[in-house]
Amino acid sequence: MNIENEFLPKYVTQTLPHLTEKENEEYQSIKEQIIQLSLNDRNLDLNDEKIKELLNNSNNSPNIQDKLFLDINGYGKIHNLLHDDNLEEIMVIGPNKPVYVYHRTKGMMITDILIKESEIKQIIEKIATQIQRKIDKQTPILDARLPDGSRVNATIPPITPDGSTLTIRKFKKEPYTIFDLIKSKTLNTHLASFLWIVIEGLRIRPSNLIISGGTSSGKTTTLNTLTSFIPPFERIITIEDTLELQLPHSHLIRTETRPPNIENKGEVTMDLLLKNSLRQRPDRIIVGEVRSKEAITLFAALNTGHSGMGTLHANSTKETITRLMNEPMNVPNIMINSIDFIIMQKRIYVPNKGTIRRITEVDEIVGMEMDNLQLNKIYQYNPSKDELEYTAISCNAIDQIARMKGISHKQIIKEFERRKKYLEENMQNDLNISEVQRIINNYYKCDDN
Numbered sequence: 260m261n262i263e264n265e266f267l268p269k270y271v272t273q274t275l276p277h278l279t280e281k282e283n284e285e286y287q288s289i290k291e292q293i294i295q296l297s298l299n300d301r302n303l304d305l306n307d308e309k310i311k312e313l314l315n316n317s318n319n320s321p322n323i324q325d326k327l328f329l330d331i332n333g334y335g336k337i338h339n340l341l342h343d344d345n346l347e348e349i350m351v352i353g354p355n356k357p358v359y360v361y362h363r364t365k366g367m368m369i370t371d372i373l374i375k376e377s378e379i380k381q382i383i384e385k386i387a388t389q390i391q392r393k394i395d396k397q398t399p400i401l402d403a404r405l406p407d408g409s410r411v412n413a414t415i416p417p418i419t420p421d422g423s424t425l426t427i428r429k430f431k432k433e434p435y436t437i438f439d440l441i442k443s444k445t446l447n448t449h450l451a452s453f454l455w456i457v458i459e460g461l462r463i464r465p466s467n468l469i470i471s472g473g474t475s476s477g478k479t480t481t482l483n484t485l486t487s488f489i490p491p492f493e494r495i496i497t498i499e500d501t502l503e504l505q506l507p508h509s510h511l512i513r514t515e516t517r518p519p520n521i522e523n524k525g526e527v528t529m530d531l532l533l534k535n536s537l538r539q540r541p542d543r544i545i546v547g548e549v550r551s552k553e554a555i556t557l558f559a560a561l562n563t564g565h566s567g568m569g570t571l572h573a574n575s576t577k578e579t580i581t582r583l584m585n586e587p588m589n590v591p592n593i594m595i596n597s598i599d600f601i602i603m604q605k606r607i608y609v610p611n612k613g614t615i616r617r618i619t620e621v622d623e624i625v626g627m628e629m630d631n632l633q634l635n636k637i638y639q640y641n642p643s644k645d646e647l648e649y650t651a652i653s654c655n656a657i658d659q660i661a662r663m664k665g666i667s668h669k670q671i672i673k674e675f676e677r678r679k680k681y682l683e684e685n686m687q688n689d690l691n692i693s694e695v696q697r698i699i700n701n702y703y704k705c706d707d708n
Contacts (some may be wrong), residue, residue, distance in 0.1 A: 268603045269362050270368040272339055278322055286323045286476055321674065334382050336372050337427075341409070342663070344432055347475070350380055353422035361475075366614050379423040383413040392518075402501070410501045434505045436695040437484045438686050445477065445604075446618045447647050450638055452622075452679035455699075456671070457599065457656050458488040458568075464660045465566045467597060467636040469549070471579040472604035477616040478570040479503050479547065481676070485568070487692070489543055491700045498529055499547030507696040541565060548572070554588035560596035576601045576622045580632055595632055598624055599656050609641075618647060673675040678702070 269685045278286055286386060329338055340349050340360060348361035354376035355368050386403050387394045387426075394401040409430040433624040439447055445452075457466040486506050489495060496512045497504050504513070514536065529546070530553040536544055537560055546557055546569035557597040561567050573579040581599050583590045603620045619640040624632050637651045661671045685698045 349427040351425040466599035468600040493542035496541040558594040
């Protein structure tokens with residue numbers, strides 16, 4: 260075992276069926292029968308009854324039955340890992356090496372699972388078959404999605420010469436809510452109330468925002484929770500490379516890109532989906548991750564009156580702007596003004612707490628001066644106190660909402676305090692995202708009365 264593994268906590272899995280040499284021969288024989296049946300009948304449904312029928316014709320042990328059901332109906336040795344909602348990531352780094360997992364509270368862990376090259380390839384091929392895709396030496400990378408929404412990346416030799424790899428990003432069965440993020444201190448009720456007002460815009464001026472941060476910093480989770488502040492009467496269209504967002508809105512169209520087929524045809528890009536969404540009369544366009552030329556289409560839409568939200572990979576507000584204005588996005592600096600806020604989020608390791616995720620700053624884009632974007636820092640994270648602090652003297656978006664609504668600054672501050680109190684009063688344990696959405700929507704009913 261590598262020395263670094265000694266410092267990782269151990270993740271002990273449930274006992275998996277272990278076959279003797281004789282059992283393995285019998286198991287392979289039954290598998291060959293199943294493969295032949297599948298080749299003879301492409302429409303064959305290998306359901307539990309059919310598998311039991313094959314097993315009844317053979318004198319096999321319970322171990323063989325368990326392994327066969329696991330391989331056909333599941334994902335082999337990693338099947339149980341996929342059903343643990345505490346895991347964020349499952350990482351197969353090669354044959355005859357331990358499988359690693361990333362636990363939601365304990366961080367990186369090493370499992371007691373060793374997996375052969377043939378077993379890795381069997382899992383990869385099963386996933387590829389499910390989505391009617393191909394992975395071979397000519398196309399040795401597979402990006403896919405499992406039926407439960409988990410995101411998959413697989414590689415095979417020659418690009419990973421030490422053997423096939425498999426990385427699965429899992430998502431919680433019940434998505435995080437805005438209350439969950441407040442309790443975990445990703446943000447506080449002050450920022451939540453502020454974002455509620457600027458995202459909803461008092462029905463007159465909704466703000467556009469980008470959530471930016473590094474890998475696994477929680478950008479998509481935060482984006483998903485903030486969509487609960489979009490009023491229920493709005494029409495939303497989401498655009499993603501891989502479906503991750505789980506919005507509890509009723510008037511929602513979800514769209515997903517598609518890679519080219521083996522003949523290099525049929526590709527559907529984010530830019531194409533974005534252009535198509537503009538013909539569907541959206542109130543909000545939500546882009547799962549802005550990364551390429553779709554950025555300029557998005558910003559063109561924002562500049563023509565559409566409202567939008569999205570995520571982007573960057574480590575600071577300035578880096579976010581730099582990435583937007585350069586290859587491959589190339590958004591003209593005059594268009595960047597259509598974004599009102601950039602929210603920075605980071606994954607931080609704290610010795611006594613482990614890995615935590617925090618919104619570290621919220622910056623408002625307020626205009627241009629000598630071709631330079633001017634920023635107004637609204638919130639700043641204080642690591643010594645582990646608190647998010649409000650630092651702004653004023654906020655351009657809030658001032659515009661008040662002016663367009665015809666109310667005073669004092670009235671909008673009163674509305675802010677009212678929403679903050681409402682969130683605090685309704686914060687409960689074990690609420691699912693639909694229940695939280697209902698609480699937010701009920702506020703509008705009270706507001707109309």
